[in-house]
Amino acid sequence: MKAIRKESPNEVPGEFGLLVTALTQSAFRSARTGKPVRIRV
Numbered sequence: 001m002k003a004i005r006k007e008s009p010n011e012v013p014g015e016f017g018l019l020v021t022a023l024t025q026s027a028f029r030s031a032r033t034g035k036p037v038r039i040r041v
Helices: 014-033
Strands: none
Touching: none
């Protein structure tokens, strides 16, 4: 919360969130299809 209010520096860059989202979506897709899924970043 402090980083949002600009009271402290952001410790995690936005690119990390992008990678986590790609991994999560690929895991769901793989579970749904039963096949491996490549992660595009």
